[in-house]
Amino acid sequence: MKVKIVEDYAEMSRDAAEVVAAMVRQKPNAILGLATGSTPLGMYQKLVQLHREEGLDFSRVITFNLDEYYGLAPDHPASYHYYMWENLFRHINIRPENIHIPDGTAADVEKECKNYEARIRKAGYIDLQVLGIGANGHIGFNEPGTDFGSETHLIELTETTIQANARFFASEKDVPRQALSMGIKSIMRSRHILLLASGEAKAEAVAAAVEGPVTQMVPASILQLHPDVTFIVDQAAAQYLTGSFDVLLQNEKNAEYDKANR
Numbered sequence: 001m002k003v004k005i006v007e008d009y010a011e012m013s014r015d016a017a018e019v020v021a022a023m024v025r026q027k028p029n030a031i032l033g034l035a036t037g038s039t040p041l042g043m044y045q046k047l048v049q050l051h052r053e054e055g056l057d058f059s060r061v062i063t064f065n066l067d068e069y070y071g072l073a074p075d076h077p078a079s080y081h082y083y084m085w086e087n088l089f090r091h092i093n094i095r096p097e098n099i100h101i102p103d104g105t106a107a108d109v110e111k112e113c114k115n116y117e118a119r120i121r122k123a124g125y126i127d128l129q130v131l132g133i134g135a136n137g138h139i140g141f142n143e144p145g146t147d148f149g150s151e152t153h154l155i156e157l158t159e160t161t162i163q164a165n166a167r168f169f170a171s172e173k174d175v176p177r178q179a180l181s182m183g184i185k186s187i188m189r190s191r192h193i194l195l196l197a198s199g200e201a202k203a204e205a206v207a208a209a210v211e212g213p214v215t216q217m218v219p220a221s222i223l224q225l226h227p228d229v230t231f232i233v234d235q236a237a238a239q240y241l242t243g244s245f246d247v248l249l250q251n252e253k254n255a256e257y258d259k260a261n262r
């Protein structure tokens with residue numbers, strides 16, 4: 001597990017976009033696992049900019065989103081379908097048929113979950129999975145206690161997640177109580193994983209995930225067992241880390257490269 005500590009949200013977003021862009025340049029038909037929430041917004045803005053200004057080509061890219069609220073139609077403004085189209089897809093040249101997001105309105109949820117997992121498998125699994133982290137340590141919507149062996153499934157949101165996400169709805173009571181989410185095992189099958197965290201509210205979860213015991217009570221702690229994980233964390237979110245991990249140190253050359261590419 002590598003941890004890169006950056007100054008702030010803007011630097012986290014630029015670095016994350018560069019990691020995604022590098023994957024797409026290197027493998028034009030890359031399979032990306034995508035996340036929603038506030039954290040990756042800056043990264044998506046930067047990717048749109050790279051597409052517009054440098055022609056970053058998404059025409060062969062395939063995407064799988066982590067999760068979707070159960071019961072929300074794709075055109076609901078708080079749905080993750082809506083979020084993805086607004087913040088990324090409609091600004092780049094991705095093909096709609098290459099986009100996958102769990103269907104929150106599926107009549108047979110169990111079947112939808114199985115099909116979603118099958119689509120990931122059939123595509124050849126995810127090359128690069130982008131993750132945020134909940135203040136309770138969740139990844140995707142896999143709340144504390146979720147089985148590490150889980151695949152795409154219907155989950156019950158915890159009270160803390162409902163409260164945290166209420167800002168996207170008219171009121172807290174409008175937040176769906178359930179969601180479809182890739183499971184922990186689905187996430188762990190990705191070849192590379194990039195977790196982003198910004199702000200003090202995530203500091204405890206980041207420390208528990210990176211330096212705490214691997215436990216189902218902190219879903220992100222499983223990432224310690226994955227062979228290729230990078231956390232990009234801003235200083236506020238990194239404040240409880242004590243340093244017993246592999247810090248990604250940049251040499252001067254990398255720093256120069258970064259500068260030239262911003």
Ligand code: PGA
Nearest residue numbers: 037038039040132133134
């Ligand atoms: P946030 O959510 O990016 O909106 O903070 C992250 C998460 O809950 O995984």
